[in-house]
Amino acid sequence: MPRPTSSSTLGSLVLIAVVIGGSGASFAYTAGWLSPDQLTPTRLVAALAPPSGPVAGHRRNHAKGICFTGSFEANGAGLALSKAQVFQKGSYPVIGRFNLGVPDPMAVDGAARVRGIGVQIATPDGQEWRMAMINPPFFPVASPQAFYALLVASGKKDDPNAMKNFAAVHPEIGAFGAWAGSAPFTESYAEERFNSLDSFTFTDGLGADHVVRWSLVPAAQAVSVSKDDLAKRSNDFLEQEITQRVAAGPQRWTMTVTVAEQGDPTADPSKAWPDGRRTVDVGTLVASKIVAEPDGPCREINYDPTVLPSGIHTSDDPFPSARSAAYAVSYDRRTAEAAAYPTHGGAPQ
Amino acid sequence: MNRIGGRFTGTQRVLHWGMAVGILAMLFIGVGMVSTVTTSYLALVSIHKPLGVAILVLVVLRIAVRLRSGTPPLPVDLPAPVKLGATLSHYVLYLLMIAMPLLGWGMLSAAAYPIELFPGVFLPAILPQSDSLHTLLWNLHRALAFVFFAVILLHIAAGLFHALVRRDGVFQSMAGGSIPDEPSVSTAAE
Numbered sequence: 001m002p003r004p005t006s007s008s009t010l011g012s013l014v015l016i017a018v019v020i021g022g023s024g025a026s027f028a029y030t031a032g033w034l035s036p037d038q039l040t041p042t043r044l045v046a047a048l049a050p051p052s053g054p055v056a057g058h059r060r061n062h063a064k065g066i067c068f069t070g071s072f073e074a075n076g077a078g079l080a081l082s083k084a085q086v087f088q089k090g091s092y093p094v095i096g097r098f099n100l101g102v103p104d105p106m107a108v109d110g111a112a113r114v115r116g117i118g119v120q121i122a123t124p125d126g127q128e129w130r131m132a133m134i135n136p137p138f139f140p141v142a143s144p145q146a147f148y149a150l151l152v153a154s155g156k157k158d159d160p161n162a163m164k165n166f167a168a169v170h171p172e173i174g175a176f177g178a179w180a181g182s183a184p185f186t187e188s189y190a191e192e193r194f195n196s197l198d199s200f201t202f203t204d205g206l207g208a209d210h211v212v213r214w215s216l217v218p219a220a221q222a223v224s225v226s227k228d229d230l231a232k233r234s235n236d237f238l239e240q241e242i243t244q245r246v247a248a249g250p251q252r253w254t255m256t257v258t259v260a261e262q263g264d265p266t267a268d269p270s271k272a273w274p275d276g277r278r279t280v281d282v283g284t285l286v287a288s289k290i291v292a293e294p295d296g297p298c299r300e301i302n303y304d305p306t307v308l309p310s311g312i313h314t315s316d317d318p319f320p321s322a323r324s325a326a327y328a329v330s331y332d333r334r335t336a337e338a339a340a341y342p343t344h345g346g347a348p349q
Numbered sequence: 350m351n352r353i354g355g356r357f358t359g360t361q362r363v364l365h366w367g368m369a370v371g372i373l374a375m376l377f378i379g380v381g382m383v384s385t386v387t388t389s390y391l392a393l394v395s396i397h398k399p400l401g402v403a404i405l406v407l408v409v410l411r412i413a414v415r416l417r418s419g420t421p422p423l424p425v426d427l428p429a430p431v432k433l434g435a436t437l438s439h440y441v442l443y444l445l446m447i448a449m450p451l452l453g454w455g456m457l458s459a460a461a462y463p464i465e466l467f468p469g470v471f472l473p474a475i476l477p478q479s480d481s482l483h484t485l486l487w488n489l490h491r492a493l494a495f496v497f498f499a500v501i502l503l504h505i506a507a508g509l510f511h512a513l514v515r516r517d518g519v520f521q522s523m524a525g526g527s528i529p530d531e532p533s534v535s536t537a538a539e
């Protein structure tokens with residue numbers, strides 16, 4: 001069988017090897033395998049883990065929580081900002097989750113500084129709006145990279161300078177520290193104001209964009225509890241309290257949307273917007289039933305803040321993208337470990 | 350004799366090269382998106398889903414075309430095990446073109462995520478929420494992605510081998526260009 005001369009064959013084989021090797025290398029580069037310092041979702045999630053390691057089967061952050069069901073009662077006013085069906089006057093089903101901003105599902109309720117809520121609202125057009133909000137008025141840091149650096153620094157318990165060095169580079173942490181040190185603790189999830197912190201873009205029916213943040217403002221009067229008093233409460237007092245309170249009657253929060261003005265720091269959740277911004281009350285979140293998490297409907301929901309209906313999309317805030325990537329990793333992990341977190345009714349499906 | 354008869358039809362060639370670009374893009378987008386927390390994460394995910402579904406639609410079309418138009422025969426002098434390898438690897442490629450998008454669609458369904466292809470356009474869930482199904486499909490989507498890339502590299506290497514070393518017209522049957530009808534002549538010329 002005639003064949004090309006061996007030297008041209010060799011050249012061809014080298015060329016083929018270069019093409020294949022180059023493709024493999026660019027694939028590895030794209031996958032980040034050649035950049036050990038790149039902040040990947042996996043590294044971000046790993047940094048959340050407590051010193052004893054992540055708790056199998058549970059969320060990698062905000063691990064302790066309790067489910068609720070209820071509704072979102074839209075008053076129609078939100079249509080001025082977004083065409084999403086969720087703002088049309090009406091009642092839409094909600095699956096939510098009250099939670100503590102810690103990676104330990106056995107955490108003591110009174111010890112957690114940050115309390116959160118996950119909310120999923122479903123509308124008849126088949127769309128969903130998922131959100132995960134917390135009670136501080138601003139986020140500790142200005143970027144996902146800074147959040148990672150904060151997790152790394154606060155994990156270095158044996159290095160007294162780690163946090164000092166971090167604060168020198170990220171002075172915005174000071175405001176959060178001041179809030180954490182001075183804000184009163186309430187006795188109930190029902191008394192918390194939860195804030196989106198991140199900004200999002202609402203698009204109205206005419207196609208105009210409005211960059212907004214929103215809050216859930218509690219109807220219940222806040223009763224503050226002293227630190228000493230908190231220490232005496234049972235480990236799960238927040239969960240017990242909300243279970244009893246909701247059993248006695250539905251709990252409500254007004255959803256207030258704040259519209260940014262030109263020049264407001266829309267990309268930086270560590271900075272509150274100035275007072276006096278236009279706000280629109282768009283409806284009421286109602287929690288009408290509490291269900292424990294192991295068998296609850298919120299357990300398998302990833303409250304990914306980028307699950308948005310048409311009429312809402314992400315803004316220039318860099319957090320939602322990082323959160324979406326990290327929450328997916330957390331979800332992939334915890335669902336793979338579901339056997340470690342049995343339901344009360346038996347083994348998970 | 351080396352020369353093979355015939356070529357793939359124009360439709361087949363357009364489908365082949367269009368999908369080749371699409372699939373390679375999907376593989377790079379896939380590994381790229383899961384390794385970043387920047388805003389390109391959301392941008393890449395929003396390309397990954399519709400492009401993946403487009404590949405599913407195209408592969409169905411492509412298989413139908415292939416059943417109708419057939420394929421040109423491989424050179425008769427290609428050793429039988431190599432022919433078998435070629436045939437099998439092509440089946441594996443078709444299987445992956447079907448499996449990867451279905452796994453992606455299935456795993457998002459099993460995770461109860463809304464699957465938005467374009468603003469306001471959603472795919473229906475094809476599975477109920479299930480931790481175990483999600484985990485199975487997710488592991489498969491990930492593992493088979495690497496198998497896919499490996500088989501594609503092998504396929505490219507083989508194609509180039511036909512083009513540059515064997516010069517037997519197999520490459521041209523898909524690429525176009527003149528089929529070297531007398532390889533012994535060109536060989537002798539070198």
Ligand code: HEM
Nearest residue numbers: 059061062097116117118132133134196197303326330331
């Ligand atoms: C880059 C920054 C952040 C990272 C890496 C991060 C990470 C995480 C992770 C891994 C989870 C668990 C997700 C799951 O398994 O379903 C989670 C849950 C949560 N996060 Fe974040 N987070 C970030 C920023 C924020 C911000 C800015 C807020 C609030 C404005 C927030 C509020 C919450 C809440 C309320 C939950 C619990 C949701 C639920 O009940 O499932 N997070 N976070």
Ligand code: HEM
Nearest residue numbers: 328375376379380383398401402404449450453454491494
């Ligand atoms: C030809 C078709 C496809 C190819 C070649 C492909 C390839 C990939 C690759 C290489 C990854 C990264 C795996 C890793 O490193 O972890 C990935 C991830 C992913 N793919 Fe695909 N994919 C395809 C179709 C789809 C479709 C149709 C969907 C959805 C409708 C989809 C959804 C996803 C999602 C959500 C992830 C991220 C998974 C996670 O880590 O949570 N894929 N894909």
